[in-house]
Amino acid sequence: MCGIVGLHLKDPALEPQLGALLSGMLAQVRERGPDSAGVGVYGPGGLAVRKGVGDPVALAEEFGLAGMRGHQAVGHTRMATESAITVEGSHPFSPRPGLCLVHNGSFANHATVRRALEAEGVVFDTDNDSEVAARFVAHRLDRGDDLDKALRLVCDVFDGFYTLLVTTDDEFAVVRDAVACKPAILAETPAWVAMVSEYRALVGLPGFAAARVFEPGPEEVCLWKR
Amino acid sequence: MNHTFPPSVIAEIQERAALGRYAIRGLGARRAVPSFDDLLLLTASASRYPLEGYRERCSTTTVLGARNASQPVVLDIPITIAGMSFGALSAAAKDALGRAASEVGTSTTTGDGGMTPEERSSSKTLVYQCLPSRYGFNPDDLRKADAVEIVLGQGAKPGGGGMLLGQKVGPRVAAMRTLPEGIDQRSASRHPDWTGPDDLTIKILELREATDWRIPVYVKVGATRVEHDVKLAIAAGADVVVVDGMQGGTAATQSAFIEHTGIPTLAAVRLASDAIAEVGADVQLIVSGGVRSGADVAKALALGADAVSIGVGALVALGCNDSAYTAESGERVDVTGDYRKLKVLPGDCAHCHTGACPVGIATQDPVLERRLDPDTGAERVANYLRSLAMETTMLARACGKSDVHRLEPEDLVALTVEAAAMARVPLAGTSWIPGVTG
Numbered sequence: 001m002c003g004i005v006g007l008h009l010k011d012p013a014l015e016p017q018l019g020a021l022l023s024g025m026l027a028q029v030r031e032r033g034p035d036s037a038g039v040g041v042y043g044p045g046g047l048a049v050r051k052g053v054g055d056p057v058a059l060a061e062e063f064g065l066a067g068m069r070g071h072q073a074v075g076h077t078r079m080a081t082e083s084a085i086t087v088e089g090s091h092p093f094s095p096r097p098g099l100c101l102v103h104n105g106s107f108a109n110h111a112t113v114r115r116a117l118e119a120e121g122v123v124f125d126t127d128n129d130s131e132v133a134a135r136f137v138a139h140r141l142d143r144g145d146d147l148d149k150a151l152r153l154v155c156d157v158f159d160g161f162y163t164l165l166v167t168t169d170d171e172f173a174v175v176r177d178a179v180a181c182k183p184a185i186l187a188e189t190p191a192w193v194a195m196v197s198e199y200r201a202l203v204g205l206p207g208f209a210a211a212r213v214f215e216p217g218p219e220e221v222c223l224w225k226r
Numbered sequence: 227m228n229h230t231f232p233p234s235v236i237a238e239i240q241e242r243a244a245l246g247r248y249a250i251r252g253l254g255a256r257r258a259v260p261s262f263d264d265l266l267l268l269t270a271s272a273s274r275y276p277l278e279g280y281r282e283r284c285s286t287t288t289v290l291g292a293r294n295a296s297q298p299v300v301l302d303i304p305i306t307i308a309g310m311s312f313g314a315l316s317a318a319a320k321d322a323l324g325r326a327a328s329e330v331g332t333s334t335t336t337g338d339g340g341m342t343p344e345e346r347s348s349s350k351t352l353v354y355q356c357l358p359s360r361y362g363f364n365p366d367d368l369r370k371a372d373a374v375e376i377v378l379g380q381g382a383k384p385g386g387g388g389m390l391l392g393q394k395v396g397p398r399v400a401a402m403r404t405l406p407e408g409i410d411q412r413s414a415s416r417h418p419d420w421t422g423p424d425d426l427t428i429k430i431l432e433l434r435e436a437t438d439w440r441i442p443v444y445v446k447v448g449a450t451r452v453e454h455d456v457k458l459a460i461a462a463g464a465d466v467v468v469v470d471g472m473q474g475g476t477a478a479t480q481s482a483f484i485e486h487t488g489i490p491t492l493a494a495v496r497l498a499s500d501a502i503a504e505v506g507a508d509v510q511l512i513v514s515g516g517v518r519s520g521a522d523v524a525k526a527l528a529l530g531a532d533a534v535s536i537g538v539g540a541l542v543a544l545g546c547n548d549s550a551y552t553a554e555s556g557e558r559v560d561v562t563g564d565y566r567k568l569k570v571l572p573g574d575c576a577h578c579h580t581g582a583c584p585v586g587i588a589t590q591d592p593v594l595e596r597r598l599d600p601d602t603g604a605e606r607v608a609n610y611l612r613s614l615a616m617e618t619t620m621l622a623r624a625c626g627k628s629d630v631h632r633l634e635p636e637d638l639v640a641l642t643v644e645a646a647a648m649a650r651v652p653l654a655g656t657s658w659i660p661g662v663t664g
Contacts, residue, residue: 081272081273081274082273082274106273106274106275108270108274108275108625108626108627108632109626109627109632109634111634111635111636112632112634115503119503119506159626159627159628159629159632160274160275160626161275161626178282178283178628179277179282181275
């Protein structure tokens, strides 16, 4: 019930265009998430997260997304399921410096996972199920797991349907649940890696015609590192 | 009951006046109390997605007692068979329960009368009870067990001991319990070796030493002051806490106990799971008392149980309250007349205490015993257990769970204010949890 777009640049020459490229991608998943939107841009000053309630295209303009530069960015458009439509409940969730998580789907046992994390001292900002996944990943990274391990643990611990795009300052990772019915399309060229919820969000990317386009398998962690 | 002295109450007074004693019967509470029937599951729709029954996994594996035991109990389904004694039940009935449990990959439990060799050999996983009576309790059988369950109380009679009337104290039962034949027996209500949680700690260590820290130690309580009792059981070192609600059955006890002591299973499970969560220990919770269906199992698990235990349901599957038994020839033999002699009808019999069980289950009478064919009985109980497991996974999948243990309180709502308050889930159609949200 959401749209995801993400772009991980391998070719530094594209970095000035990052915001413009992501902005174009985000507009293509506008209908998937009319309630709110947010972006996380990894630029020269580190990760900048902007979120808002309302139409994603108008929000992207408000954020000045098209003018942002950097080496990696994620965007999310939200159609709320069970939790409130607020700025705080919008994605990306960034509970740890450099970490961004965006989610399409819904978890089926997040209340139990939330209680377990709270028992270990983790504090939540919202009643959102995606925040539970974000806090879980952050908690595992804090405990010393790498991102690949943390996402494999997500598959072990969480029930429900999910496509997750999770990024750190230098990593870009996608994982889906065991049924893998929420969309996730990956495309890779020598210049970039992109992940989108709908194919049409890829076609405007430079050199897309030569890209390798594929879907991640069930519970397969696809991870790129700078 | 619609007034103070309805015909049933008049009859009870007349019975006491005639006999000069209290009434005794079997099975569990017969009064209406808030129960799992008062809860509903919020299965998936648009905001969440159900899992497909045919191809998407829903695990039922249940691990009990890994906290301290080098060999925890691993069950294929979260449904176990509760302690019922040889004495209360015939040897064939115990054998059939053991075979059924083994066939579906779960455990059965001895009872207040010791371990029979038949039961040990037919039960792949056997829980050996350590009771106040010490009937048949010995280190040799302890070391043959797969878990030991210290029984502090039982839902049907918390604070009271068991009863076995003289007609069921046959030669073999008498020998196993070192009792005189044919004499009414009342079990102790309090353990002679220890009183209180401080001494229970020592008893648990003794049982661990005797079993080389190999098998889990369960502590079973009748549901009364559940929060305190569960916390004390954990503090004393229990690996698994078994909480038996007031609907739990018995083979014989005073009806005043059955109907007027303890709290409903619905209230007990939430108190127990909250207590375990508060302590934060790796301790499993088994809940019993009136569990009949997969819906009951799913709701108990959602409220925090790791497994349930069934007694009466398993006996009914075995043939209890059936109007006929199957003879060796395969012929169905109607025994309605035998029920009538007990002044009851099939389907409404709780006369386990008499030993005159028309279908040969709750008896030590050699003639009646032959009415239960253990092969047929085992098959029926196994069918019942399989049905419960299938119903449980069906409901769990509908809630989007790949493991029945991932059902959670948020999957439930209550039909009544009472059930909402006890289970601490919202009244259906509202966000109101009485006592929690106002």
